[in-house]
Amino acid sequence: xxxxxxxxxxxxxxxxxxxxxxxxxxxxxxxxxxxxxxxxxxxxxxxxxxxxxxxxxxxxxxxxxxxxxxxxxxxxxxxxxxxxxxxxxxxxxxxxxxxxxxxxxxxxxxxxxxxxxxxxxxxxxxxxxxxxxxxxxxxxxxxxxxxxxxxxxxxxxxxxxxxxxxxxxxxxxxxxxxxxxxxxxxxxxxxxxxxxxxxxxxxxxxxxxxxxxxxxxxxxxxxxxxxxxxxxxxxxxxxxxxxxxxxxxxxxxxxxxxxxxxxxxxxxxxxxxxxxxxxxxxxxxxxxxxxxxxxxxxxxxxxxxxxxxxxxxxxxxxxxxxxxxxxxxx
Ligand SMILES: [Zn+2]
Numbered sequence: 054x055x056x057x058x059x060x061x062x063x064x065x066x067x068x069x070x071x072x073x074x075x076x077x078x079x080x081x082x083x084x085x086x087x088x089x090x091x092x093x094x095x096x097x098x099x100x101x102x103x104x105x106x107x108x109x110x111x112x113x114x115x116x117x118x119x120x121x122x123x124x125x126x127x128x129x130x131x132x133x134x135x136x137x138x139x140x141x142x143x144x145x146x147x148x149x150x151x152x153x154x155x156x157x158x159x160x161x162x163x164x165x166x167x168x169x170x171x172x173x174x175x176x177x178x179x180x181x182x183x184x185x186x187x188x189x190x191x192x193x194x195x196x197x198x199x200x201x202x203x204x205x206x207x208x209x210x211x212x213x214x215x216x217x218x219x220x221x222x223x224x225x226x227x228x229x230x231x232x233x234x235x236x237x238x239x240x241x242x243x244x245x246x247x248x249x250x251x252x253x254x255x256x257x258x259x260x261x262x263x264x265x266x267x268x269x270x271x272x273x274x275x276x277x278x279x280x281x282x283x284x285x286x287x288x289x290x291x292x293x294x295x296x297x298x299x300x301x302x303x304x305x306x307x308x309x310x311x312x313x314x315x316x317x318x319x320x321x322x323x324x325x326x327x328x329x330x331x332x333x334x335x336x337x338x339x340x341x342x343x344x345x346x347x348x349x350x351x352x353x354x355x356x357x358x359x360x361x362x363x364x365x366x367x368x369x370x371x372x373x374x375x376x377x378x379x380x381x382x383x
């Protein structure tokens with residue numbers, strides 16, 4: 054609430070507009086997850102960035118305010134060491150959900166706007182459900198109660214009235230207990246909530262390789278988001294190297310061209326390490342994206358730490374503009 058009042062004051066006094074105009078040349082990356090209607094379905098509700106119609110508004114807004122470029126031109130910028138002389142914009146999608154094809158790609162085609170889709174290759178073309186959706190499903194089925202996560206001291210209260218908050222709390226504890234392997238945590242949660250397995254729901258959640266190739270022919274780009282989308286900083290060095298190199302190999306075999314870009318799964322500062330960045334470079338990635346907000350005044354200076362602005366909660370164009378106005382330079 055306090056934040057809302059502060060924002061209203063900053064907007065009304067013209068400070069937001071002033072900052073928007075004064076933001077420097079550089080690379081502004083806008084990251085999405087799912088696009089479409091959060092219809093209260095079983096899956097992780099916090100992953101919906103915006104509806105399809107809102108996405109179309111945001112793309113139109115970005116196209117009229119930024120020079121929108123694909124990952125090929127972004128890689129060119131960092132390879133040549135060029136400090137941007139204008140405001141470049143780039144759209145990215147993490148996780149490879151099928152709505153990236155069914156909704157987002159159709160909008161991008163209509164606007165002639167490129168985007169890069171970062172894929173966790175184990176999920177593409179398969180019916181596997183990722184750990185965050187398996188957990189969200191069990192939390193939603195529990196309704197009211199408590200859950201115990203292995204490796205965490207305290208049980209977590211779940212309330213039907215605050216389902217999104219409950220899911221967020223459980224996922225935070227899951228992410229903050231690196232000593233226990235992810236699968237063990239997921240299975241432990243599943244055994245505490247007796248309900249049908251989400252994996253039996255039947256529908257395909259992620260893109261198929263045919264859709265990926267069709268999108269590539271339509272001008273979209275693809276990058277790695279690891280193989281299994283586990284948190285890299287929780288893995289051994291050998292496991293991290295395998296996640297990065299194998300996802301790159303699988304992608305390149307499927308789309309038959311070099312894959313230069315990586316987005317760290319989750320991408321917060323504690324989800325990858327200096328080793329991860331060295332591993333990305335050793336595997337042949339030319340650029341890597343994290344997931345803490347901000348713009349990149351000189352992307353070549355931190356090419357394995359490119360910052361992205363998060364689009365979430367069905368943000369209006371006005372809120373996207375504000376996110377740009379207050380984006381800090383790296
Ligand atoms: Zn992700």
